Amino acid sequence: MSAQTLVTWVVVVAGFALTVKPLGTYMARVFTGEPTVLDRPLGPVEDRIFRVLGVRGEASMSAVEYGTAFVLTNLAWLLISYALLRAQGILPFNPQHFPGINPLLAFNTAASFTTNTNWQAYSGENTMSYFSQFANLGFLQFVTPASGAAVGIAFVRAIAGRKLGNFFVDLVRVCTRLLLPLAFLLALVLVAQGVPETLSRYLDVHTITGHTQVVPRGPIASWESIEHLGENGGGFTNANSASPLENPTPLTNILLTLAMGLVPVAFFYMFGELTGRRRVAWTLIGVGSAFFLLMLAMIYFPEHAGNPLIRGLGLATHGNMVGKEVRFGVGGTSIFETATMAFTTGSVASAHDSFLPVPQLAFFLGMFLNLVFGGKGVGLLNMLMLVILTVFLMGLMVGRTPEFLGKKIESREVSLTAIAFLLHPLLILAGTALAAATPAGRAGVFNPGPHGLSEILYGFTSGAANNGSAMGGLSASLPFYEVAIGIATLVGRYASIMAMLLVGESLLRKKSVPVTSGTMRTDGLMFGGILFASILVLNALTFFPVAALGPIAEHYLLLGFRHV
């Protein structure tokens, strides 16, 4: 490992470690209505927004009301976004004169951006007008992560024994207090590093070799900034953050990696602040970090060692550079991809289809688990879901009523949690099976052998996990995938969130039981270890068979390969 790689990793990890506490504390203050430094500039703006919305001084919502507001708001965005995409041809800011988007692609894109998935069955640079990019999809990149975060905040309030709050108020405050200031600052640095920010049309250049080249541009820095801060992950161009237009230097690569994780990690700390259980929060942060480092190692070391087939051609071993950029190298690419899979951003700085099998397995791990900090709010929900399942299993083993944060976990909570937990593999495995069994699904496969199955599996996993990255070889623009993955994103997002909101409310209604010497602890190394293991076991039981047919089979094919 080179010194540069090590320094890059240390800076990223230290960045998370140093911000988790101050940022988490700040968020806790914002969402309990305590005064913060930004009250003076932003307070009046928010007040005006709340007045227009008619939610000023509104009472707290119940879980059903909160969930309904969340779903209806998202539905409105979905329909409006769809309509605007269809009408692209007659809308302004379209210097390249791109026509309206066809119905299936518009559905897929609207569904994917509304659910914070940002799966893209199109290439931005030759499909989307500037209007679609910044006013339609760019707008969704602010509000959809904010709406997911709002639900996460409501859940944390519920298990902290507080009232759930008002969805609209929370949504607006995530945008104004977190996303807007951070996105603005990040955009400044990105442009200083070379990311374009303009509304001028693409440029035709005549090269010194006598050829012509079209240089796409646009309001890319403002897009790129919120793309990562909101764990959105939809690229301005097809190559996403592998494109030098979006991610031009090693420094921007580090900044974008940090931008993806700052808020999701701090969210876990905020949970500890609001519930007063900081030790539990640190334990969960520890478990998340262990998975993060595991994924980083699984991605870096095989890629650094390189592809045995290519080594066989006599090349010096300097890592697998297929589908990677020189300015990031294997080290910079690895930390970026770990972050994008852990925080379910789905932005990519390389081509995931060209990774070796073990790194592919790490990508899948991030999406199967969906709780290695995850998207802000939603990742915490998933982690707490597994905590509830784990204390339930522990309770079964020692024959005691399971408890979490002083509340008894009983049949209603376990049933709802189990539904939320099983929905994820159901969407992924049923979708993959359907695609593999039908000609329409198989038609989209690009690479032969087990890798082809991995491409399908990746598509549905990315949709259900609301990640949005892809193994780019899969023909995502086939009608079959536009519809099927569009549906997976919608069900994957809303059904599990609703179930978890109900769990939260059900816990809120319960009386707290006092801590005794017989209480099972949900913090410390012991519980962390059990949680880590049960997350692995529960997911391995669900996903091992399909992983064995995809990346694991490919791994052994590569190992057994001999050049003749």
Add this chain to the structure above:
Amino acid sequence: MSVKRDLVTALRLFAVLAVLFGALYTLLVLGVLQSLFPTQANGDLVVRHGRVVGSRLIGQSFTGPGWFHGRPSATVSATGRSDPYNAMNSGGSNLGPHNPLLVRAVRQAMAAYPGIPARRIPPSLVESSASGLDPDITPRSAYLQVPRVARSAHLRRSALMALVRRHVHGPWLGLFGHARVNVLELNLALVRLEHR
């Protein structure tokens, strides 16, 4: 009860936030950045004799023995034909590690460097990038091409070695990222050297 009210609130929310985050945010960033960093904000364009000849960010296709070559690019044209460094359709080859076409593509790329032993070729020089627009090569990839370019352009090797050395961008602060050479900048300097 509140479904209708929620919908009305949701629509109002859209109206307010679309103005704030769809329009004002972008325009604010745009305004500030166009005045602070006009060069970068417009795509870091390279102008020669008053004409734009490229962007420093985006690689170009250089073929023929008289130029320094960039990495292979897997981008295709709108009709799906091979069209290296087509910035209108960025993307990688997406070839999986066990795909026979990958081995074939790398072999083909190696054939462009005859007489150079395989173990001296950096993989990045014969493996296509993720964007298909990678503007950089490693310093070793540039030095490797000096003898060929020198022969073809009738320049002294030592002059070209010095030229490459001047165009190596070291890691930022000596710590971040790896040393690299921007192929377009290097070739522009090569043209200036030839015309002297």
